[in-house]
Structures are given as C-alpha cells and as structure tokens.
Amino acid sequence: MKKMKFTLLALGSLLLLFIIVTMFNTLTLETRQPAPAHYTGTIKEDHAIDTLSKAIQFQTISYQDRSKMNLAEFDRFISFLEQSFPAVHDQLELEKVNGHSLVYKWKGRFAAKLPVGLTSHYDVVPVLEGTEKNWEQPPFSGTVADGKIWGRGSLDDKIGVIGILEAVEHLLSEGFKPERDFYFMFGHDEEIGGDDGASMIVSTLNDRGVKFAFVLDEGGAIVENMVPGVTQPVGVIGVSEKGSATAELSIEGSGGHSSQPKDRTNIGRVASAIAKLEETQFPADLQGPGEDLFEFVAPEMSFGMKYVFANKFVFEPVIEKILLQQPASAALIRTTIAPTIFQAGEQYNALPEKASAIINLRLMPGDSLEDVRAFIEKTVEDEEILVKVDGSEASGVSSVDSWHFKAIQQSARNVYDEAVIAPYLMFAGSDAKHYDRIAENTYRFLPVQLTSDDLNRMHGTNEHVSIENFLNAIQFYMEVIKESNRNE
Incomplete structure (x- = not known):
C-alpha cells in the first residue's frame, strides 16, 4: 500500500513538474515582432x-x-x-x-x-x-x-x-x-x-x-x-526555396500479346513503384525554415496553439501529424512527390515493351538529388526499373x-x-x-x-x-x- 502511494505521489509530482515547465514555456514566450514605425511621407x-x-x-x-x-x-x-x-x-x-x-x-x-x-x-x-x-x-x-x-x-x-x-x-x-x-x-x-x-x-x-x-x-x-x-x-x-527535380522511372522488356500476359507487366511494375512511393513518402521533419516559421508566429497564437508550439520538445510528433494533413503544410516539412506523366503502350491488345513515369519532386534543404535517387530506388525495390534524377538542389x-x-x-x-x-x-x-x-x-x-x-x-x-x-x-x-x- 505504501509503495502504491509512493508511486502515485511520484507520478503526481512528475505531472505537476510537467505542467509547471510547459506553462512557464508558454507564458514566457516573447514576441519576435518589432514595434512598427509608421511612414509619414507622401507618394505621387x-x-x-x-x-x-x-x-x-x-x-x-x-x-x-x-x-x-x-x-x-x-x-x-x-x-x-x-x-x-x-x-x-x-x-x-x-x-x-x-x-x-x-x-x-x-x-x-x-x-x-x-x-x-x-x-x-x-x-x-x-x-x-x-x-x-x-x-x-x-x-x-x-x-x-x-x-x-x-x-x-x-x-x-x-x-x-x-x-x-x-x-x-x-x-x-x-x-x-x-x-x-x-x-x-x-x-x-x-x-x-x-x-x-x-x-x-x-x-x-x-x-x-x-x-x-x-x-x-x-x-x-x-x-x-x-x-x-x-x-x-x-x-x-x-x-530558402525548395529544389526542383524530375525523376524518370522506366523499364524495358519483352511485350507480347495481351491474351498471355505475365504476372508482372511493365505497366504494372511502374505503377506499383509509384504506389509504393506515394504510400511511403519522404520522412517529415519540422526543422529549418519550417521550424523558424512557427517560432516567429507561436507568440501570436491563441493560448491552446501557443501551448503546443511553445513545448515543441514534447508535441513535435503531434505537430508534424497535423501539418501532414494538408498539402501546403506537408510541403513545409518534407520533400514532396508528384507523379505527373505516365507513358506506355500504343495498342489495346499488345503489351508495351517499355513503360515510364515522370515524377516531379520539390526538395527540402538538406535533401540532395543523390539522396532522392537513393530513396526512390530503396522504396521501389525493383532492380529492373531504371531511376534517373535531374534538377536543381534547394537553395x-x-x-x-x-x-x-x-x-x-x-x-x-x-x-x-x-x-x-x-x-x-x-x-x-x-x-x-x-x-x-x-x-x-x-x-x-x-x-x-x-x-x-x-x-x-x-x-x-x-x-x-x-x-x-x-x-x-x-x-x-x-x-x-x-x-x-x-x-x-
């Protein structure tokens, strides 16, 4: 019984300490906005x-x-x-x-x-x-x-x-x-x-x-x-501005008549690769310019939101999950993947010998073109799909x-x-x-x-x-x- 009381007391003390620290962080968050000095001249x-x-x-x-x-x-x-x-x-x-x-x-x-x-x-x-x-x-x-x-x-x-x-x-x-x-x-x-x-x-x-x-x-x-x-x-x-890259995923192999398809066709393999990339996505991380944005706006937020962002060391996973729910905010914390072109086939009853897809990516600062290529190859897990990446790095x-x-x-x-x-x-x-x-x-x-x-x-x-x-x-x-x- 004494041990349980001690445990409850310890937990209560930790909770109180948590509340004190997080409330202190929230209430002492200072504005990062300078006081305005209004312009007094006239313009033609x-x-x-x-x-x-x-x-x-x-x-x-x-x-x-x-x-x-x-x-x-x-x-x-x-x-x-x-x-x-x-x-x-x-x-x-x-x-x-x-x-x-x-x-x-x-x-x-x-x-x-x-x-x-x-x-x-x-x-x-x-x-x-x-x-x-x-x-x-x-x-x-x-x-x-x-x-x-x-x-x-x-x-x-x-x-x-x-x-x-x-x-x-x-x-x-x-x-x-x-x-x-x-x-x-x-x-x-x-x-x-x-x-x-x-x-x-x-x-x-x-x-x-x-x-x-x-x-x-x-x-x-x-x-x-x-x-x-x-x-x-x-x-x-x-x-900073994101880098812009184009990735081409392509595969070549025997075609044949559509009446006798292989279990994995060229179209199917490239489509599967894109599906894996969209399902996996690049990892999200609230850092760099995205983190700076919220450090500047947090002092001006309503109390509840201010509490969360003033204690990012606790709530960062929650913040990132919220940001990932909207495309605009998701793009702030990760390199984005946008398939834009798919090319394969000319005849409805003939398996194409080649299939390719173009993906537009916008790179976070710190993600290089080589990082992008390596991530795609690892995610796709298909050695026969050739991956080419070209573009510009983030500034x-x-x-x-x-x-x-x-x-x-x-x-x-x-x-x-x-x-x-x-x-x-x-x-x-x-x-x-x-x-x-x-x-x-x-x-x-x-x-x-x-x-x-x-x-x-x-x-x-x-x-x-x-x-x-x-x-x-x-x-x-x-x-x-x-x-x-x-x-x-």
Whole structure:
C-alpha cells in the first residue's frame, strides 16, 4: 500500500513538474515582432498608378521556346522606364546585361560597406490561349477600375520593378543620400529560369568582385488566414526555396500479346513503384525554415496553439501529424512527390515493351538529388526499373537572426503594422537562387497583402492588384532602403 502511494505521489509530482515547465514555456514566450514605425511621407500616387498601368501594357512575355520572345517589346519597355523615371536615370548608373536585363547602381558614401540588392523581373507568363474571354479586363490592358490595376504582371512581377523605381525616384526627390551602395536588378527571363537574365547579372557582378550583404527578391507575401491560431495576417519572408527535380522511372522488356500476359507487366511494375512511393513518402521533419516559421508566429497564437508550439520538445510528433494533413503544410516539412506523366503502350491488345513515369519532386534543404535517387530506388525495390534524377538542389538557408532579415521584417511592420512577419520555406522558384553565389543572405518577399484567390491569379486569369497594395509596396521598398542604410 505504501509503495502504491509512493508511486502515485511520484507520478503526481512528475505531472505537476510537467505542467509547471510547459506553462512557464508558454507564458514566457516573447514576441519576435518589432514595434512598427509608421511612414509619414507622401507618394505621387497618380504617377505611380499610371506608370504601373502602362508597364502592364507591354507584352514582355517569356516562352520556353525563346525564339518566340518578342525582344523588340522588351526594348520598348526599357525605353519606357527611361522616360518614366528621369531622376533615376540621371543620377544612377544603368547597365544592360545580356541586352535586356537591367542593373541600376546607386553609389553610397562608404564603399567599404557591403551593398544591398533589390531585384525583380519584368517578363511575364503567357495568357493561356482561349482564356482571354474569361478576363474581366483584357490581360494586357492595364485597366484601372474599382480600386484595382488589372493585367498580367500586376502581381508577378512588374509591381516589383515599378514599385522599386517609384521608391527610388521619390527618395531622390527628397534628397536622400545612401550610406552604402544599392543595386536594383531586373531580370528579363525569370519565368523560364533566369539563365539569360539573373544568372548573367550574377556572373557579371561576380567577375567584378561585387558581394552583397543581402539581396531581396519576390516570393512570400502577407496572407490572411494562413496559420491556425493566428488571427492576424501573416507575412512570410522566404529564407530558402525548395529544389526542383524530375525523376524518370522506366523499364524495358519483352511485350507480347495481351491474351498471355505475365504476372508482372511493365505497366504494372511502374505503377506499383509509384504506389509504393506515394504510400511511403519522404520522412517529415519540422526543422529549418519550417521550424523558424512557427517560432516567429507561436507568440501570436491563441493560448491552446501557443501551448503546443511553445513545448515543441514534447508535441513535435503531434505537430508534424497535423501539418501532414494538408498539402501546403506537408510541403513545409518534407520533400514532396508528384507523379505527373505516365507513358506506355500504343495498342489495346499488345503489351508495351517499355513503360515510364515522370515524377516531379520539390526538395527540402538538406535533401540532395543523390539522396532522392537513393530513396526512390530503396522504396521501389525493383532492380529492373531504371531511376534517373535531374534538377536543381534547394537553395541555401539565409539567417533569421541577422540585421539583414530584421531590416526586411521591420520595413514590413512599418507598412503593415498588424501583420505577423516570419521566415518560411518557399516552394516555387525565383531569381533569388542565382544571387546565392554573391550574397551573404538572399530573401524572398512580395510586400502585398493577398487572399488565397489572389495567389491563384498570379499565373492565372484576372491577375490584378489593389491600388492600396501597390502604394504599400512602394512604401515598403523605401523603408527597406532606409532600414538597410542604418546598418553595418
């Protein structure tokens, strides 16, 4: 009896200690959001709106088949920028790289300070043939109506090009003098990989020994209802982007008549391999940028969610299980597998001699292309299936503790004071990955507040941006320049 009482007492003491420790962790969780400092200047709103509207009207479309690109339209767009931003083109140095990508250099007072780079792209994706009639306003009209600016590129990413140049033009009019050099770099082929644009800019600057404190590109945005337990909109700054790989699974062997099939056909074996991969999946792990995201948003969560994330050392398996229930959050913590193409057979009564499948994978930082190939081969367990993997590794992971990240976070808070600003892992690609070669850190953030519907419009029908969002973007870019100017 005494032994049982002692056991119960010990268990009760452990439970009490557990409650004390976990409650302490929850109640002492401090915010990681800086206090906002509101912008007090004024912007020439009419000029800015008119300039973005006109910029959208240039059909600077990138095609996978580069021979289809109308580079004369790109030349006209560049001339338009020269006319629209006279102070920028009078006081900054402009260099055209590879004919159509642009590098503006704003010289600062102290050459010893590492420069900061802001980058965007002015090429856009095509409008899918046959969908033009579904647009409320013509896709290259630049129509301004109902408080919105309509057209392809309004969000991705002429808003960045025009927003940055409007910010610089305004700062020049105020007599602003930078302490460090600033570079504003605009690629012309981001939508098809950036090999002729951003990559060439990087090679050009690298040959001159230019190194950046940080580079900021497009990427994450401020999104409503993004994180469970957080009522405020959450702005996410990409500190890394996933790698993108294509895996081909193929098998060759004798075919034959369908009336006498083998127990395991070529189609069946490849199908079985895909089924095993989808059932197994890559292991999930809440670490790196995904973990950073929740460390930044946890202090702003409702009490129950805050309790869970403040005590991740206990609840991590539960958190990971919850995150795996939705594709968007699952992609935050594991390399993803998406079969996209299956090829086999030509005749209904003939067994194909070859079957193949294409799988698109998005790689977590830390998972290499070789890791992916090895995982597929181990999971498939079929030595006759040939596995080929090609693609790009995940980018490096940038710091969330440096003044570089804090300058971007502070700038976002200055404009969007109710938003929670946090790091995250970007699933799509951007030009930022090219700048990893010459920058201490690279970040990805589009300074606009969006809904899930807005996100779907970026490469889709009815792309548009609200005038308020666009003006806020200009203010943000001014804030980034000023915040970066204050730091070492």
